[in-house]
Amino acid sequence: MHPLDPITAEEITGVATLVKAREVGKSIHFKKIAIVEPPKRVLRSFLTEERSGKAKGIHLPRRASALYYYRGTAHLFLAKIDLDHQVVEHVEKLETHFHGQADPEEAAELRDICLNHPRVLEAVKNFGLPKELTLVCDTWPYGRDSKDNHPRLVQCYLFARGNHPGSNHYDKRLSIAKSIFAPAQVTDYTVPLPFAPVFDMASQKLIEVIHLPTGADFTVNPDVKYVPHAPKEYHHALQGQPVRQDLKPLVVHQPQGVSFTLDGYLVRWQKWRFRLGFNWREGMVLHDVTYDGRELFHRLSLSEMFVPYADPRHPYSRKSVFDVGDIGAGVAANNLALGCDCLGVIKYFSFVIADSNGNPAPRPNAVCMHEIDDGIGWKHTNIRNGVVSLVRSRVLVLQTIITVGNYEYVFMWNLDQAAGLHYKIQATGILSTHPIDEGTTVPWGTNVNIGVMAPFHQHIFSLRIDPCIDGDNNTLIEEDSVAMPFDEQNPYGIGYVTKAKPLVKSTYSDSAPYRTHKIINCSNINKSSGKPVSYAIHSPDKQMLLAHPKSWHGKRAKYGSHHFWVTAHNDGELHAAGDYTYQSTPDDGKSDLAAWVDRADNTEDTDIVVWHSISLTHNPRTEDYPVMPCDTMIVSLKPSGFFDMNPALDVPQSMQETNSSRPVKEKEIEPDRCCNLKDS
Amino acid sequence: MHPLDPITAEEITGVATLVKAREVGKSIHFKKIAIVEPPKRVLRSFLTEERSGKAKGIHLPRRASALYYYRGTAHLFLAKIDLDHQVVEHVEKLETHFHGQADPEEAAELRDICLNHPRVLEAVKNFGLPKELTLVCDTWPYGRDSKDNHPRLVQCYLFARGNHPGSNHYDKRLSIAKSIFAPAQVTDYTVPLPFAPVFDMASQKLIEVIHLPTGADFTVNPDVKYVPHAPKEYHHALQGQPVRQDLKPLVVHQPQGVSFTLDGYLVRWQKWRFRLGFNWREGMVLHDVTYDGRELFHRLSLSEMFVPYADPRHPYSRKSVFDVGDIGAGVAANNLALGCDCLGVIKYFSFVIADSNGNPAPRPNAVCMHEIDDGIGWKHTNIRNGVVSLVRSRVLVLQTIITVGNYEYVFMWNLDQAAGLHYKIQATGILSTHPIDEGTTVPWGTNVNIGVMAPFHQHIFSLRIDPCIDGDNNTLIEEDSVAMPFDEQNPYGIGYVTKAKPLVKSTYSDSAPYRTHKIINCSNINKSSGKPVSYAIHSPDKQMLLAHPKSWHGKRAKYGSHHFWVTAHNDGELHAAGDYTYQSTPDDGKSDLAAWVDRADNTEDTDIVVWHSISLTHNPRTEDYPVMPCDTMIVSLKPSGFFDMNPALDVPQSMQETNSSRPVKEKEIEPDRCCNLKDS
The missing domain is CATH 3.10.450.40 (Nuclear Transport Factor 2; Chain: A,)
Structure with a gap:
């Protein structure tokens, strides 16, 4: 083993x-x-x-x-x-202020307790919810908006859904739906209810039922009543509209098989070699990543992820989740399905985690691996003789998808043939919504239906990069492109140069449009450039945590306040917001990334860890409801003076004889065909 | 017609x-x-x-x-x-300071004249270039680094290439290469020569031969001699290394045909409807773009593209090209090849432009159109019952590739099913290089081989967006995400809101991590959000033009100094740096984007044009040589409160029965297979 x-x-x-x-x-x-x-x-x-x-x-x-x-x-x-x-x-x-994460079994128990609690049912009755609507409960980690040392609590947000018989008019589609899906009454989140019960996780006792503000300000009206409105449904059987009839199948074949090999969890593909890891908390992990026999990354992982909401009102002030530390990316991993989550020739990896009773809980097909075509790899046409050199770009995709309550996240490592690794994050699923009075708007959210407001929020991921760029002797640098002064050394005013600043002590560092962060190894000089070998981290400059640094969000997720952090490696320092994030009080001064940085360890020419905070400021669109089209972020780790020349030079020329493409036939694109395309 | x-x-x-x-x-x-x-x-x-x-x-x-x-x-x-x-x-x-662009015929003539000019040959001889190396000449638009009103000039940069017999040891691959490629001696750009002839374009007379600095400063040594060094070759027959043997074919089939229809140049696909246009200058253009019958964009085009180099020394100070205005994206369009440039089921569009004699010059297969699978479109798993709703994302790709001397650019419009348009630019091809003495480095370039320095440079594209978001009544706004003050309206310090600033007079506007630019229509209110319908422009915040605003680069490409510009629409205002960019003197005060903005026209609730400057600061990597893996930028135009809900809701559920994927077989990924993978 x-x-x-x-x-x-x-x-x-x-x-x-x-x-x-x-x-x-x-x-x-x-x-x-x-x-x-x-x-x-x-x-x-x-x-x-x-x-x-x-x-x-x-x-x-x-x-x-x-x-x-x-x-x-x-x-x-x-x-x-x-x-x-x-x-x-x-x-x-452990000390009493440390709490364990929420687990699926206790969450399910609490949902049941909440939905059957007399005081909750009484509030539902007062709200006037019609009988034909069914209550749904989402349990949320309690977050924190005060210094009180509460027991481990959970806040519940309630929704009502319809019991649709699924009687839409598209019989054919419905019959398919029936055969592969569960019965049609499976929608959720159609009406957010205006009160939120809080329970003690240990005793499973109700602590309080909090009435939510539903107007434009902090006012709470406990007598607010249910107002009927047409729901927006995402399930195909309930949308009340036909599905598109004009989408023709697209099929990916690999007639000679895939290009990767596997030995246990050791993957080899196109000069890459790495080990796939998986655990309950970080989900997918890459270990010991090398390219063409040269060391690149010792360990690559999703260290943390924080989702704070911007509605300033109580109790939404507590709505903030560490999806990795409070829940677990491995716990939440989807069972990926052939032809649905993954297209082509697919290798699935299945894992186990422990359930709350200490029994193995399978996470089947939690990671899939396959190849995709990614367009042009490199091309040049010699204009003097028309000779074309062209290789297409093949990419190895490792994908895992997690469901955290309402939201889905797709996490991918995409490896390319030019020694680039791309961490791709996609957000999809369903917006978390708050009740709002009809005709009211608030400046911190978007109304997505009558009575339904989707508050602004952020998703701040921490990508932990444990590098070994040609070994452990690494340094993180800021490399800025800087205009030269308009003087005698730059008489035409057009020159610019780069200036590198090594981060020699553990610290944070911000992104800027003129800046690239690179991990260099000064003990190995690139023989072409004459400079230390290096890998660059390319990531768009994004808005960091908008919560005030002295707010509880700011104090609990300090890593979210800056784009990059570098620390000296220490065993056990894996989690940017600390090991115990549930209801955390980050006041012990040693348990999170900011605390490790405060040690001011040497980070020059040594074994470092780079932490990259990737932020998505999500001010919901109406188009994100009732289910959200994927919003995509990509961070690229690319060689930058690491190799002597283009490492994808030896990818074979692309040729029709192996790629077997075909031109469209005139008949298949006739304009009349538009309406006649059959759903098959 | x-x-x-x-x-x-x-x-x-x-x-x-x-x-x-x-x-x-x-x-x-x-x-x-x-x-x-x-x-x-x-x-x-x-x-x-x-x-x-x-x-x-x-x-x-x-x-x-x-x-x-x-x-x-x-x-x-x-x-x-x-x-x-x-x-x-x-x-x-026209006034005498206006010049026509370079055209392929005159460039070819001048290359021949240059390569056979006695003074050029004498300089080559003095340099000591061995006879077995062949001269190559690149003609460059003269640019400008002084106010002199020169005749239309061209600067030539010279390179030497080997006459390789192509005798690599990989006979099988070589025999394939021979059959589809030209003979093997087709490499170029292996040695940049240290002098640059300048010619008059009209008279075709030599004006001067400029000796280039080859050291670390401005010093010129006219007696610098050729120093042999091993070239780095990109052509597969010349690389001197075997091609990879372990890449298996990946084939895309559409067994029921494609999902688009075509009526002349009118394309319909997945609720999209638009007209494809093409001209010598802008290349591919999209006209009259609608989604589900609603107007979005009247015209989308590549308005300009500027490539200034950062080497501050004469004559590199003139090295700056408007690849659209000086050359033409349509002129430079590649003949795209099935299974090479395009994979799957492909529709090709062929066009004609005029040559310098007024004859039609075909641009066959200058645009290709096809569908790709782009991963997950949207997904939600109902954790209460495990029911999965999932649609994959299908994308319609329109691709054109241009070769401008050494560089290649791939331009794509990617249309998705959720009403997003994505303008994707990829840079590939060969770095422009300068000669440099062995052992010398400069702060404005990267040494990529002995004697070969690739100077820093920028590519600044201008995407012209002529919107009609639900009609012509449009306004560009800056929408900033702003933290609320930590006060009684935000007692927990976690609230944030958006603040919108309409740009009511023609102006420029800068990107910022906290900012989204949106085009809104105040005469149409989204019935869910209660706000004007809107399309957002998502684009990473990038470094703008590094050349000084008062430099000739700065004055000639003012559009490159800011990310966004908005003007009132005027017929004929298509080209951000003016109609006549070749050797331009932008001093007539009316012919470029900055001049149009200076009119301070009303741009509120009217027919506006939005210009987005997309910048790639390219400080070459050793990995970008001898041919550069694609570097990719994406700008996304996405509905943001335009639709009442997710416009891709009605995409059918993805199913294995139509997607026909398959799991890998254990046998095909056995680790031993790695070395046995046959090249087929």
């Missing part, structure tokens, strides 16, 4: 058994059972030897950790387990 | 005949023969009626213009021709 292999069902069961044996008489509520990766120093040495074929027979200790409560209490424990010897090495009782 | 149809061969011949008949006894050197589109007021009315089926039988006058010299002189004439009546309506002799 490889030290970086994802946890197995047997290991989960083993850990649960060990913990339960130690905690005799206690009912254990597991929050996580996860592999603890070996210390980096040991691991790097092992991986280097492995790549040169020397690691055979070497075994690194395999270790795990378990986080758990005594069920129904606030006592949180962290256990370390030696998997090789099947012993619990150490158990620590 | 439709008033927007591209010019035909017959029309070109007709215009040339008319002009020649008028200019009896003169040898005519044509610079352009092009359609003059009808006045917008008339055209808009016609197009509106046409869309509602009422324009049948209406004929708009079809007119053309011709720009020409008396061959061998500096007399430039502009003629207006009535094509319906086959008469020259008007001929104007």
Whole structure:
């Protein structure tokens, strides 16, 4: 077994058994059972030897950790387990302000409790919700808008949906829908209700029912009544409109098979070699990434993701989720389906995580891998003789999709043939909505239907980049393009140069239109350029966290206030907003990225970690409702003076004889055909 | 014939005949023969009626213009021709500071003259270039670095290439190469020579041979000698390395045909309807773009493109090209090849332009159109019952590729199913290089081989957006996301709002990370949001022109100094840097975008034009040589409160039964297969 292999069902069961044996008489509520990766120093040495074929027979200790409560209490424990010897090495009782993340089982329990609670039902009755509408409950991490040291709480937001019989008029489509989908009454989020119950997660007791403001200001009207309005539905059987009839199938074949190979979790493709990892929290991880035998990245992961909402009113002031730390990208991973989530010839990877009882919970098809064509790779036509040199760009896609309540996120690593890695994030799914009185607007949200307001919010991702650009001797630099002064050295006023500033102590660094961030290795000089080898991080300059730095959002997600951060590597520093984000009080001064940066460690010519905050300021469009077309962000890690020349030079010329394209036939594009295109 | 149809061969011949008949006894050197589109007021009315089926039988006058010299002189004439009546309506002799663009025929003539000129050959001999190397000449528009009113000049940059026999060791690949490519000695740009001849374009006489600086400063050493070094070759037959053997074919089929229809140049696809246009200068143009019957854009075009180099030394100070105005995107359009430039089921469009003799010059397959799969369109999983709603995103791609000397540009309009248009620009091809002494570096360029320096430069495109967002009553606004003050209206410090600033007079406007530019129509209110309908322009905030505003680059390409510009529409105002960019002196105060903006026209609730400057600051990487992997920029025009809800809601659910994907077979990804993958 490889030290970086994802946890197995047997290991989960083993850990649960060990913990339960130690905690005799206690009912254990597991929050996580996860592999603890070996210390980096040991691991790097092992991986280097492995790549040169020397690691055979070497075994690194395999270790795990378990986080758990005594069920129904606030006592949180962290256990370390030696998997090789099947012993619990150490158990620590954590300080009371640390809370475990929300888990799917307790969320489902709380939804049921909430939906059946007499006080909730009474509020529903007072609201005047018609009987034909069904209540839906979304549980949200409690967030934080005060310094109060509450027990672990959960805030519930309620919606009502219709019980549509699915009786639309498009019988053919409906019959297909019936066969592959569940019955038609599966829509949700049609009416947000104007009150929000809060529960204690441990005792599952109702704490309060908060009436929500529904006007243009902070005023709360507890007597606001349900006003009927036509819902906007996203499910095809309920849209009340025909589906398009003029979309013809597009099929991707690889008649000779795919271009990658696989050995366990070790992937090889087009000079790339890396290990795929997966865990409950970060979801998909890439380990030990090399290109053409040269080291690039030790570990690439989604460290955190924060979604703060901009509605300034209580209790929306608490609406803020760390989707990675509070929920888990691996926990929320979708079961990807052939021909739906993935098109072409697909390799699926399935994983297991632990459920709250310590049983293995499968995450089937949580990552898919396939190749796509990405247009022109490089081209030049010699205009003197018309000779064309052209290669198309083939890209290896690793995709995982997560559902976090209302939202979906698509995360992809796209590897290209020119040694570029592209981290692609797509946001889709359903907007979180607030109730609003008809005819009212607010400056912090968009009305997307009568009675339905979608508040502005941000998604701030932290991409953790643990580089090894030709080894560990790395430095992050800011490289600025700067106009030369208009003087005798620049007599025509047209010159510009680049100025590099190495970040020699751990710090943050901001993006700018004139700036590129690069990771360089000063111990290896590119023989063409005469400069240190380097990888650049290309990412658009985006608005950072809009919440005030002294607000609880600002204090809990400090990483969201700057685009780039660099730290000296320390084992265990994986999570930008700390290990325990649920209802976090970031006041212990050592547990988050900002605290690590404050150490002012040396970050020059050493083993560094670069953290990139990727921000999407999402002021909803009406077009984002009732389901949102993907909004896409791409961060590219590209060689920049790393190779001596174009690393994709040796991609073969593209040729019709293998690409088997065809011209359209005149008959198939006749204008009359537009209306006659059959749905097939 | 439709008033927007591209010019035909017959029309070109007709215009040339008319002009020649008028200019009896003169040898005519044509610079352009092009359609003059009808006045917008008339055209808009016609197009509106046409869309509602009422324009049948209406004929708009079809007119053309011709720009020409008396061959061998500096007399430039502009003629207006009535094509319906086959008469020259008007001929104007232009002021002497206006110059025609470079054309392929005169460039080829000048290359030959330069390569055979005794003074050039003498300089080559002094340089000591070995006989086995062959001279190559690139002609560059003269640019401008002084106010001198020169005749029309051309600067030549010289390179030497090897006469490789193409004898690589990969016989199989070579035999393929031989059959589809020209003989192997087709590489270029291997050694830049240290002197640059300048010629008069009219007289074709040598003006001077300028010795180039080859050190780290402005010093010129006329006695610098050739130093042999191994070239870096991009042509597959010359690379001296094997091509990759492990890339398997990927084939795109549309078994039921494509989803678009065509009626002349009228394209319909997935609720989109538009007309494809093409001309010598702008290349591909989109006219009269509607979605689901609603007007969006009257005309979308590449208005200009400026490429200034950052080497501050004479004569590189003149190295600056308006690739659209000085050359022509239509002139430079590639003949796109099936299975190479385009993959799948492809519709090709062929056009004609006029050559310098007034004959039709075909531009076959200058635009290709096809569909691609673009991943997830939208998705939501109802976590309560596991029901998945998912549509994949299909995109219609219109692609044109141009070769401008050393560089290639790929221009694409990508239309998606959610009413988004994405203008995608890719830069590829070969870096322009300067000679440099071995062991020397400069701060304004990257050494990419011994003796070869690739100077920093920028590519600044001007995308001309002539909108008709639900009609002509449009306004450009800046919409900023702004944190609320941390006060009693924002007691938790987490609120933010948007603030809109309409640009009511013609002006420029800059990008910022917190800003979105939108085109709104105040006469049409979105019934969900209660706000004016709007399209947003999403584009990363990029570094604008680095040349000093008072430099000649700054004065000639003022549009490059700001991201956005808005003007009131005026017929004939198409070209951001003016109609005559070659060696331009932008001092007439009325001929470019900045001058039009200076009029301070009303731009509120009226017929406006938005100009977006898209900048690529290209500080070359060693990886960009000897041929550059595509560098990609995307600008997206997306509905933002234009529709009442997601316009892609009705895209059918994606299903394996039509998408025909397949899982990989274990056998095809066995690790041993890596080395055994056969090149097929």
